[in-house]
Amino acid sequence: xxxxxxxxxxxxxxxxxxxxxxxxxxxxxxxxxxxxxxxxxxxxxxxxxxxxxxxxxxxxxxxxxxxxxxxxxxxxxxxxxxxxxxxxxxxxxxxxxxxxxxxxxxxxxxxxxxxxxxxxxxxxxxxxxxxxxxxxxxxxxxxxxxxxxxxxxxxxxxxxxxxxxxxxxxxxxxxxxxxxxxxxxxxxxxxxxxxxxxxxxxxxxxxxxxxxxxxxxxxxxxxxxxxxxxxxxxxxxxxxxxxxxxxxxxxxxxxxxxxxxxxxxxxxxxxxxxxxxxxxxxxxxxxxxxxxxxxxxxxxxxxxxxxxxxxxxxxxxxxxxxxxxxxxxxxxxxxxxxxxxxxxxxxxxxxxxxxxxxxxxxxxxxxxxxxxxxxxxxxxxxxxxxxxxxxxxxxxxxxxxxxxxxxxxxxxxxxxxxxxxxxxxxxxxxxxxxxxxxxxxxxxxxxxxxxxxx
Numbered sequence: 001x002x003x004x005x006x007x008x009x010x011x012x013x014x015x016x017x018x019x020x021x022x023x024x025x026x027x028x029x030x031x032x033x034x035x036x037x038x039x040x041x042x043x044x045x046x047x048x049x050x051x052x053x054x055x056x057x058x059x060x061x062x063x064x065x066x067x068x069x070x071x072x073x074x075x076x077x078x079x080x081x082x083x084x085x086x087x088x089x090x091x092x093x094x095x096x097x098x099x100x101x102x103x104x105x106x107x108x109x110x111x112x113x114x115x116x117x118x119x120x121x122x123x124x125x126x127x128x129x130x131x132x133x134x135x136x137x138x139x140x141x142x143x144x145x146x147x148x149x150x151x152x153x154x155x156x157x158x159x160x161x162x163x164x165x166x167x168x169x170x171x172x173x174x175x176x177x178x179x180x181x182x183x184x185x186x187x188x189x190x191x192x193x194x195x196x197x198x199x200x201x202x203x204x205x206x207x208x209x210x211x212x213x214x215x216x217x218x219x220x221x222x223x224x225x226x227x228x229x230x231x232x233x234x235x236x237x238x239x240x241x242x243x244x245x246x247x248x249x250x251x252x253x254x255x256x257x258x259x260x261x262x263x264x265x266x267x268x269x270x271x272x273x274x275x276x277x278x279x280x281x282x283x284x285x286x287x288x289x290x291x292x293x294x295x296x297x298x299x300x301x302x303x304x305x306x307x308x309x310x311x312x313x314x315x316x317x318x319x320x321x322x323x324x325x326x327x328x329x330x331x332x333x334x335x336x337x338x339x340x341x342x343x344x345x346x347x348x349x350x351x352x353x354x355x356x357x358x359x360x361x362x363x364x365x366x367x368x369x370x371x372x373x374x375x376x377x378x379x380x381x382x383x384x385x386x387x388x389x390x391x392x393x394x395x396x397x398x399x400x401x402x403x404x405x406x407x408x409x410x411x412x413x414x415x416x417x418x419x420x421x422x423x424x425x426x427x428x429x430x431x432x433x434x435x436x437x438x439x440x441x442x443x444x445x446x447x448x449x450x451x452x453x454x
Contacts, residue, residue, distance in 0.1 A: 003209045005202055006159045007039045009149050017047060017121065020145060022092065025111045025122035027101075030149035031286035031315055032231065033224050035202035036125040037099050039149075044095045048121070051095040052087050056104040064104075071110045074117055094120045102126040115143040127231070127285070150286075150362040151200030151316040154192060154452045160209050163191065174453040177444070179436040188449040189434065193340050196355055199318015214336045221322040228287055235281075242266075242278035250288070250312055251324040254350035258371065258383050260293075261312045272308055279312075289313040289357050291367035297387050297399040297418075297425045301368045311369060313357040320354050352406040352448065353385060356432055359451040360386060370401070370418065382414035388454065390427045397427045402454075405433040412443075430454075 009028070016026050028036050037055075044051035054063065062084055070077040078089060089096075101108050101124040111122055124144070152160070158167040170188060173180055180188060197217075198208045204220045207213070232247070233240045245266055253261050263270050282288045293309035294301040314320035325335055339348065357367055370384040386402040399422075403415050415429055419442065431445045438445045446454075 003160060003206050005035065005038065005152075005156075005206060007035060007152070007156060009039060009147070010043060012147050013040070013043045013123075014047070016145065016147075021121040022118055023115065024143045024145045025115055025124060027124045027126075027144050027146045028149050029146055029286075030127070031151070032127045032227060033201055033203060034149055034151050036149055038202065040097055040099070040123050040125055043123075044097060048095045049090045049093040050087055051097060052081065052085055052089070053097040053099055054107070055099045056102075056107065057100040059104070067104070067107055067110070071106075071113070074114070074119070078119070089120055091119055092121070096120050096122050098122065098124040100126050112143050148364075151358070152202060152205055153200060153359050153362040154195050154449060157195045157198070157200060157205055158191060160205050161191065162209075166191070170449055171453055173437065174446070174450045177437065177439060179438060180447070182436070185436050185447065188447065192355075192449045196317055196351055197321055197336055197339060199316045199321070200358070201316055201318060204318060214333060217318075218322060218336075221319055225319060225322060228285075231285065232281075235285075236278070239277050239281060242275055243281050246275060246278050246282060246312075247287070247323075250314055251320065251350070253312065254320075254354065259311050259350065259353065260371065261310055282312075287315045287319075289315055289361045289367060291357060291369050291386070293371055294368045294387065295370075297370055297384075297401065297422050299389065299393065299398050301387060301389075301399070302366070305368065309371065311367075313354045313367075315358065315361075317351055317355045317358055321351060349404075349406040353404045355448070356386065356402070356404050356451045360388060360454060363452070363454060365389075365454075372418075382417055384414065384418050396424050399425050400427045400430055402430045402432060405431060408434065415443075 013026070028040065030036055037053075041051075041053055044053070063081075066077065066080045066084065070080060082088060096114075098104075098107050098111075103126075108124060111124065114120075114122055155167045155171070158164065166184070166188060169184070170180070179185070194208070197214065198204050199221065201221065201224055203224070204217045207220055208217050228247075229244060232243045236243045249265055250261075253259065253265060256262075263272050263275055266275060279290075283290055289312075291311040291313060293306045294304045295306055296304040298304070314323065321339070339351070361367060365388050368387045370387055372382055384401045385404045388400050388402060390398055390400050401415060401418055403412065410433070412431065415431070419426060419429055429443050431443060432448055432451055433445055434448055435445065436447055437450065
């Protein structure tokens with residue numbers, strides 16, 4: 001059975017090809033194992049007459065010699081590439097892919113001259129860690145357009161599960177603000193719980209689509225977590241131990257209430273400045289999604305950000321599940337079963353909130369939250385999970401506050417107080433919950449499976 005792994009980034013690749021590929025290369029940035037190489041090669045097969053893929057993680061000595069010695073003489077360079085690969089290249093209709101380009105910075109530097117010749121189109125892929133660290137002694141090309149790639153979101157997961165009709169129906173109902181029929185709502189929630197466990201790493205999704213075996217999925221996810229840990233100690237240098245320490249305590253920090261990351265949890269007396277570089281490394285590697293505190297919910301949330309206060313989500317919720325349970329190898333499948341049924345003893349809310357953060361981030365949203373601490377007055381002590389900017393900017397009412405609720409029973413006292421305090425700033429508040437879509441005069445309730453539509 002052949003699983004089609006459709007990705008939304010494909011439309012961005014097409015836009016680049018049709019508008020700017022003749023004057024700039026495309027660099028796809030993102031975490032390891034999110035499917036960059038796969039989607040670029042699929043794009044090359046469908047949209048070009050021919051292509052060559054150079055994987056610099058396993059390039060041959062002969063090819064490397066051509067890059068080392070002939071890049072400045074492009075006629076000879078491309079003639080030798082043809083003789084070595086047997087692939088004929090066509091002006092404006094051939095794509096050259098530099099895969100894992102961080103392993104050979106010389107090729108990245110050459111993009112400037114290659115693009116200037118206007119012969120062919122060029123795409124680079126690589127992990128952010130290597131891209132940002134392996135730049136010593138090279139000139140970063142200005143002829144390079146960057147786009148971000150993330151793990152598969154819920155809609156892409158449904159496509160892989162051959163549930164494209166369901167995905168389309170969810171989006172239609174979101175746009176029309178109508179609830180799914182109860183039976184379809186239950187089906188969508190069931191798929192969402194499976195997505196929460198499997199996550200959006202393409203290798204795990206493909207395995208689940210083929211076998212529907214959580215045990216096999218878990219092996220894949222644990223291998224990816226091992227790879228990430230190896231990267232920490234390979235690329236983070238003197239900060240490696242601190243990076244690993246931050247990574248390891250994320251599940252515990254997310255299980256707390258409130259979920260704000262406490263640097264003091266890392267070691268007694270730890271200060272933010274002691275771990276700034278480690279946090280920056282994890283963010284650059286795209287294995288985490290930071291959510292920054294903002295002191296005022298207006299269009300300038302970044303200007304009002306308090307970067308000393310933040311929440312730290314894992315970039316993929318399926319990996320968070322495995323990271324949280326990596327000591328329970330004997331009982332992991334039972335834990336999966338309980339999580340599917342919503343009967344897990346640990347705080348399921350951390351997985352649900354991480355899931356929403358992941359889908360907002362995949363849609364290009366910067367993550368901010370609001371926290372008001374008043375030890376003297378409990379009524380003024382509240383937190384809003386996420387703040388996002390609405391699509392059309394107006395003179396006021398531009399920020400949508402979002403509260404995420406994982407249980408059937410919940411209160412909205414924080415959201416109500418926040419709405420009263422900042423009513424001039426706010427668009428319609430959103431509650432993301434496990435129930436169906438419904439609207440009230442001042443609120444809209446969205447089911448969790450609609451988060452990808454925001």
